[in-house]
Amino acid sequence: MTDVIDQIDRALVMVSDVVGGITGDLLAAPAPCAGWDVRTELNHLVGGMRIFAAELDGTDPGGRHEDDWLGGDPQAAFGTAAALDRAAWHRPGVLGKDVRLGFGVVPGPMAALIHLTELLAHGADLAVATGREALIDQAACRDLLAVMRGMDFGAFRRPGMFGPERPAPDGATPHRELLAFLGRDI
Numbered sequence: 001m002t003d004v005i006d007q008i009d010r011a012l013v014m015v016s017d018v019v020g021g022i023t024g025d026l027l028a029a030p031a032p033c034a035g036w037d038v039r040t041e042l043n044h045l046v047g048g049m050r051i052f053a054a055e056l057d058g059t060d061p062g063g064r065h066e067d068d069w070l071g072g073d074p075q076a077a078f079g080t081a082a083a084l085d086r087a088a089w090h091r092p093g094v095l096g097k098d099v100r101l102g103f104g105v106v107p108g109p110m111a112a113l114i115h116l117t118e119l120l121a122h123g124a125d126l127a128v129a130t131g132r133e134a135l136i137d138q139a140a141c142r143d144l145l146a147v148m149r150g151m152d153f154g155a156f157r158r159p160g161m162f163g164p165e166r167p168a169p170d171g172a173t174p175h176r177e178l179l180a181f182l183g184r185d186i
Helices: 004-019 024-028 038-057 074-089 108-130 138-149 174-181
Strands: 098-101 104-107
Touching: 004 074, 004 108, 004 138, 024 038, 038 074, 038 098, 038 108, 074 108, 098 108, 104 108, 108 138, 108 174, 138 174
Parallel strands: none
Antiparallel strands: 098 104
């Protein structure tokens, strides 16, 4: 499970590439998360990264998840959150501690897997919404989906988290299979 930190690093690179091209009108495009546009989903992702980093560092994140984390410069806000996130996951012993999340306390390895899921799912959502799917790390999505299928994922299928699995079209790419598994209507 220690390689989950490497997977988080890889996901951060992927999402950084996706976010780097999100400007102007793309922020208002509808996102695969029901009822959200790209700005809302990016803000959710940045807020989650800041909150995870603060929890791992034992600091105050400076806001709540639903606050405006993007301000007037979404790319800069993402860059700051990514740097804090990466540094927090590389703290010595990070996987050995319990992490407090919105729904309860989980062991470090589970928190890392949940965070990886957030990065890949929201990163893929943003790529789909903005026409940047070529930037998605298909191997990372395939690997994460295999892990999810091998665990009891039902506990995460609830309002505010993930919906029921939806069918993926025949021949779907790994990221679209992952999004369908997480309840996205792709």
